[in-house]
Amino acid sequence: MLKEIREKTQILEELLKKYNRIGIITHKNADPDALASVIGLKEIILQRAGITPITIFPEGLNSLSKRIVSSLEIDITSSDEVNEADLYIIADTSSSTQLGKYSDNVLKKDIVIVDHHEGGDLGEKALLEIKTSMVSSTSEIVYAIGVDLGITFSTRVLELLLSGIVFDSKRFIIAKPITFRIIADIVDSGVDYSKIIQLFNIRPDISERIARLKASMRAKHYRVKNVIVSLTEVGAFEASVARSLLELGSDVVFVANQIDKNEVRLTARASSYFIEETGIHLGRDLLSRLSNYFGGSGGGHDAAGGYTGYNVGAWELLGKVFELLIELLEERKYANRREVKEITQD
Template sequence: MFTSAEIIAIKDLLVPQNKIVIITHYNPDGDAIGSSLGLKHFLQQKGLQPEVIVPNDFPKFLKWMPDARKITIADYKRKQAGEAIYNADVIFILDFNASHRSGNLVGPWIEKARATKILIDHHQQPDAFDYVYSDVRIPATSQMVYHFIQALGEESLVNKNIAECLYTGIMTDTGGFRFRSTSATTHRIVADLIEKGADPAMITSNTWDTNTVSRLHLLALILGRIEVVKDGKVAILWLKRDELKELGFQKGDTEGFVNYGLSIMGTQVSAFFMEDLYEDFIKISFRSKDEVDVNQFSRKYFNGGGHINAAGGKYFKSIEETIEDFKEKMEAEEF
């Protein structure tokens, strides 16, 4: 958490006359959107008028959240986003650890901005900003936003809108409270959010019971050809660009696919490989159990990183070559 002196300094910045911008990473997920909107609603409770900016669009299943459709998407509103960042007095950087994680458009704007920059994030090796709250032990940035509100001594301002957004972020980034980083503290916070108005049944239904036909077709395809290697310890799933197009892929359709590999008895690592729709690279998602560190594995071999049990990467070969390289490198890993 921020030090007591930092909290006092940040409090002094959170005044109505200051322009506040909240930014999250490229390809925003549930925790990115939930933490950003949760913080936005909290700052509004304090009389501020913050603006949430995301580099590119996010899945439809997250757009039910309060004010989600008021988020400024930089890809669509470049001038508005750029001016807001340029004129900001304070920029909150949520759920990413370095400016370049917000993409080639927004990243340079953050670096050039004159604003005071406040990072709240749970990924490893954060860059230096004016104020940094980084803790890799916490399963979701949305939980960290709640801790931040607690540190300010303003839990009484948490209303239904804040509770719904933060609950969604915690729920999605813990895989429905399944991942090992989910702690007793996480559950206590979730209980408090429920008491403040978050409805678990509604949130779960709005977020996860929203399958499109294209998503189910894609899921059926990859599950029908899932491959298990390394004596049953590693599962591999993959999709090609032409398959995505043929089956009507929509943004967010492959969310969570990588987790199916870990549901196989005996697996400790799941890897999902997908050709990018527009650019010539392979997008990779890694998940693992126990002490198997896919963060370091991805950093070392696949231009990525993340958490010990959840990481992503990019590779610039064909999907067939990428999978073969992965198999070779994974075979050399000891676990």
């Protein structure tokens, strides 16, 4: 099904015959792609080698995976006994540190990698690497291996693989051509697509929704040419608040949380439009500079970052970050401060 892995799938089939005790492990806090890959590989080994492999989920599942497991009623048993297997398949993981406390012991065994990430240190230690970047998820690779080996996946496993693909392709935003072919196959096999999609529409807890609403009531918004800047304060859920304000229409959002009378935590998020339009990198250009004023440290990515400062109030910090932002916009000749307009209710 996937040309570039077909030969390796044959090697895997031969390899599976040589071991009676097989384990499957994935990265810490398994996301839906990691979860689906492990369970999909388990079914492949069961059908092809006739043995039940042990499965290890280091530090368990993340919250979305837990939700999927309980809604699809999947049995996931996580073992702690690394020595119960001689061959380990490491799924959806490219670096050994992601295996957590199991890393050293698993690497003493024979290992096979099934993954879609670039780089990492695991490849050099593996007997076999089934890896490609022609997919958006490891679940797609596992599905393709299954097809090549003539496996009939159960509906439960197909549902899991579908959820792994939806998750890792960021709901198809970064899907590859093969992603859609595999999805079509899976849906053709009778999997209820809308049921799986609904698992991803999580209604946040009421306390989180109240935090968002309170933060939006307290917010100050400014228009600077074609970008909208929002500043607000909240006692929890800063990242969720920032996301919701971007969703409402802001381009760059700063959310302060006064942790105690000396400490303020700042969370910043920007739209891709803001980054393209202004060339500003939040972590490098803005957040890392705040320590010059209020100590602490800050940084992050272009579109997301944070800062923790001391001996400053929430709105004083927000005022400073806004001032630095306007300076940057002036330096970059995007706008000058006379073009800053507060957005008011009338």
